[in-house]
Amino acid sequence: MNSIDTVSELNQLLAGSNVSLQLSVPQLVEKATSRGEAVLTSTGAVKAETGKYTGRSPQDKYIVEEAISKDKIDWGSVNQPISSEIFETLHTKVVKYLKEKEELFVFKGFAGADKESRLGIQVINEYAWHNLFSHQLFIRPSEEELANHVTDFTIISAPNFKADPAIDGTKSETFIMVSMEKRIVLIGGTEYAGEIKKSVFSIMNYLLPEANILPMHCSANVGEAGDVTLFFGLSGTGKTTLSADAGRKLIGDDEHGWSDNGVFNIEGGCYAKCIDLTRENEPQIFDAISFGTVLENVVVDSETRVANYSDKSLTENTRAAYPIQYIENIADPSVAGHPNTIVFLTADAFGVLPPISKLTKEQAMYHFLSGFTSKLAGTERGVTSPEPVFSTCFGSPFLPLHATVYAEMLGKKIDEHGSQVFLVNTGWTGGEYGVGNRMKLSYTRTMVRAAIEGKLDNVATAKDAIFGLEIPTQIEGVPSEVLVPRNAWADKEAYDQKATGLAQSFRKNFTKFGTVSEDIMLKGGPLA
Known part of the structure; x- marks a missing residue:
């Protein structure tokens, strides 16, 4: 089968009379509401519904198996391969479908606030509200930048185009396909706008390491003295809450890169x-x-x-x-220096991890690869007691390369820049969920601020016998009995049993990293 000229197809699509390029926010608001895609709310926001897909559809996400990338991708249930023939055939169908629409919306902008490494993107949308979403989430170009814009990657979103699995080789009507060779993301069958955002993040997770830049799923802020803090954490761990500090400027709330120049926000929103x-x-x-x-x-x-x-x-x-x-007290532009402090957040519903502990480089790499938090009883059907959750590098659905690529880059950068790393448990103390209590936010804020201000650099610590973590034994403003988790439990044997069980879960999860060095496993993981 001859390869389809996707560039020619795209150029024909973009040359159509139905294309509206780089509309302003008011224009897109008018389009979205007049077309019945969204309604205007009392604050001037527009509200849209996404139908049956109210979140990402990971089982329908594919990476095209191509010579340029096939030996680099960590293939598996997250990065599912699909053939070039299937991608190109669907691309032709989607382009034909979009050509026949009354109006299309195109946004040109950037991913990456660091101008030396930013990616020029264009987003082609069937919906005006999706184009407004893209306008608000990515970095908007100046008039001069728009005039000289070079597109490095194109994202095509056609929610109402549904694949036929029997013909098109997909699992369902929905598909999110990334071609690293063609530099195209093809999205169909889902109205959930988050697929657009996360597709760009996945692309950056593939491209940035080639430039010695570590892509990170984290929030970041900077103090008046230029000191930078990163906050990694899964949903419900307090990442957004703790990174929003009146005394520090927000660099970004979700996606960042760490280059030789420092940290930069990947997004504009x-x-x-x-x-x-x-x-x-x-x-x-x-x-x-x-x-x-x-x-x-x-x-x-x-x-x-x-x-x-x-x-x-x-x-x-x-x-x-x-x-x-739209947020006050931001770093503008969204760039800063190298991180002084790195915080890994977890909400441990088992109540056994310390509220704060200092990590060695190997422990930092271990817990970065583990990406631990926990599900609570009642949050999902069938969850009757706390369950451990592991998301590699705190963002496993968006990592095209093997996880150890990112972990080794993190370890190298910690060495190069002397970043201090802390594991912070915003979960339970004195017992597991249902027995103990949630860690007070005021205590967590006090501990995090102490870490950022360097007050924990030379304090006395006690080593956790099971996880090997160094726990500060005294922090001003935090009761000492809270700091060492075993001391907070009335039933010490119950603590030991629960902690040992969680340590076993960590070790079991870590077996999937078959190529990880002995140092990370032996020096970074649980002792018992």
């Missing part, structure tokens, strides 16, 4: 969860939901158009997409 959102708890996010913000699957009163953030009837994964400039 924020994609915040807003379930149960209140101004009292998260004022920055609440106030950012203003004109041009995109609300996904948030229930809105049909008359007043006031959002009800506590209503979970559509999904718990309600989201708000807005430019980072």
Whole structure:
């Protein structure tokens, strides 16, 4: 089969009379509402619903098996291979489908605030509200940058085009396909806008390591003295809450790169969860939901158009997409120096990990690869007691390369720049979920600030007998009995049993990293 000229197909599509290029936020708001894609809310945000797909569809995500990349990709259940023939045939079908639409929307911009390494992207959307989402989430070009824009990668999103698995070789009507050779992402059959955002992050996770840049799924902020802190953590661990500090400027809330120059935000906006959102708890996010913000699957009163953030009837994964400039106290541009402090956040529902501990380089690499947190009883059907959750590098769905590539880069950069790494447990103390209590946010803030300010660099520590972690024994403003988790349990034997069980879960999870060096396993993992 002859290879299809996707460049020619794309050029023909973009030359069509139905293409609206680089519309402004007001224009896109008008288009989205007048076309019935979204409704205007009381704050000026637009609210859209995404149908049956209210989150990502990982089983429908593929990477095209091509000579340029096939020996680099960590193939498996996350990075599923698909043939060039299937991709090219679907590309032709999608382009033909989009040519026949009354109007298409194209955004040109960048991924990466570091101008030396940024990726020029163009996003082609069937929906105006998806194009507004892209406008708000990625880095918007100046007039001069737009005039000289070079597209390095194209993302095509056609939600209403549905694949036929029997003909098209997919698992379902939905597909998210990345071709590293053609430099195209093809999305169809899903209205969930997060697929656009995360596809670009996956691309950056493939491309940046080639330039000796570590891509990271984390938030970042910077102090007045230029000191940088990174916050890694899965959903529910407090990443957004702890990185939003009135005394520090936000670099970004989700995706960053760490180059020879320092840290930079990959995006130009924020994609915040807003379930149960209140101004009292998260004022920055609440106030950012203003004109041009995109609300996904948030229930809105049909008359007043006031959002009800506590209503979970559509999904718990309600989201708000807005430019980072909607947040006060940001670093502009979104770049800073090398990290002084790195914080790994976990919400340990077993109640056995210390509220804060200092990590060696090997421990940092081990816990980075592990990416641990826990599910709570009742959060999912069938979950009746806490369960461990491991997400490699705190972002396993978005890593095209083998996880050890990213871990080894992290270890090297820690050595080069002397970054201090801490594991912070925002979960339970004094017992597991249902017995103990959630760690007080005020204590966590105090501990994190002490770490950032260097107050824990030379304090006395006690070594955890099971996990081998160095635990500070005294932190001003935090009760000493809280710091060593075993001391907080009334039943010491129950603690030992639960901690040993969690350590076994860590070791079992780590067996999947077959090529990891002995140093990381022996020096970084649990002792018992």
